[in-house]
Amino acid sequence: MVVYLREAAEDDKPSISRISLLTSDGGASAEHSLTIKELSSLVWALPYISLPTGFGYVLVRRIDDREGSGKEEVLGYIVATSDTLKFREAADTIFEPPLREKYPLELLGSPELMALDKFFIDRIHHPIAYPKHILDFSPAHFHIAILPELQRKGWGRKMIAKVAERLQSIDPTMHGIWNGIDPKNGPSIIFYAKIGGKYYNSGEDEYFTHEFSNFGI
Numbered sequence: 001m002v003v004y005l006r007e008a009a010e011d012d013k014p015s016i017s018r019i020s021l022l023t024s025d026g027g028a029s030a031e032h033s034l035t036i037k038e039l040s041s042l043v044w045a046l047p048y049i050s051l052p053t054g055f056g057y058v059l060v061r062r063i064d065d066r067e068g069s070g071k072e073e074v075l076g077y078i079v080a081t082s083d084t085l086k087f088r089e090a091a092d093t094i095f096e097p098p099l100r101e102k103y104p105l106e107l108l109g110s111p112e113l114m115a116l117d118k119f120f121i122d123r124i125h126h127p128i129a130y131p132k133h134i135l136d137f138s139p140a141h142f143h144i145a146i147l148p149e150l151q152r153k154g155w156g157r158k159m160i161a162k163v164a165e166r167l168q169s170i171d172p173t174m175h176g177i178w179n180g181i182d183p184k185n186g187p188s189i190i191f192y193a194k195i196g197g198k199y200y201n202s203g204e205d206e207y208f209t210h211e212f213s214n215f216g217i
Contacts, residue, residue: 001063003150005162008049008056008077015074016049016058017041023145025116026184035113036103039120044143047095048079053087055080057162059146059155076146078159080177082170083139084130092127099124128180131202137209138176140167151187157195161215168217178209 008016017038024030024040034040048054059076081087103121107113113121134141142163146155160177167174181189183206193199195215197208 001061003059003061003155005057005059005159008058008079010049012058012074012077013041013046013049016045016056016077016079019074019077019145019147020045022147026182027186027188030116033114033116034120035117036120039103039117042099043120043123045077045079045145047091048081048087048143050095051087051090053081053083053090055166057159059150059159061150075150076144076155076159078142078144078163080142080163080167081140082167082174084135084141085139088127088130096124096127128205131200131205131207134178134200134202134207134209138174138178140174140177142177142179144179156191157215160195160210161217164210164212164215164217168212174212176209176211178207181206181208 020041021031021034021037022029024044025033030040031037045056049056056077056079058074059078061073061075062070063073064070103124105121105125107121108118142160144156144159146159164177167177179192181192183189189199189208192208192210195210197210197214200207200209
């Protein structure tokens with residue numbers, strides 16, 4: 001068995017959508033709290049590998065057979081952008097308009113949808129207004145998700161470091177990156193603090209900022 005990171009590709013989108021579903025309810029599975037299963041990935045993952053303003057990596061496990069070839073299984077991902085404002089503009093003008101037609105705001109009144117469905121539909125129509133303090137720290141941000149079997153094995157830190165290296169190659173003056181957090185996801189908050197992240201509460205949303213120096217970069 002071999003575990004490694006590689007750049008995310010178009011063919012990885014179904015796996016990324018599945019991982020997003022299995023981790024998007026405070027770090028736990030949203031299988032029973034989302035009626036529309038694709039919604040979390042449409043907000044938190046797929047735009048980054050669909051738009052030229054984003055990029056991503058997948059965490060892959062491969063078990064080789066006797067002939068030395070094996071099937072890949074994607075068990076995690078990290079997606080990011082080097083420029084949050086340009087990414088947000090591209091999402092608003094390219095990625096999200098078809099979604100706003102597919103999932104109109106009228107669905108927020110539907111008794112058939114659950115609270116988490118409505119959260120993501122509202123987010124598609126009303127994206128986060130990122131606080132100036134966070135954007136001043138860095139123009140770059142990321143989202144990360146790893147399935148339980150590869151959590152607590154050091155991969156989260158390695159994945160963020162991989163993104164940091166990519167960002168430094170894009171802009172050598174960049175010194176850090178940030179990510180939003182779900183306050184219900186206690187283990188992730190502990191993880192980000194453990195790797196040196198600094199917590200910030202804007203009053204509406206919560207974030208961690210990360211200096212590249214925390215990763216030896």
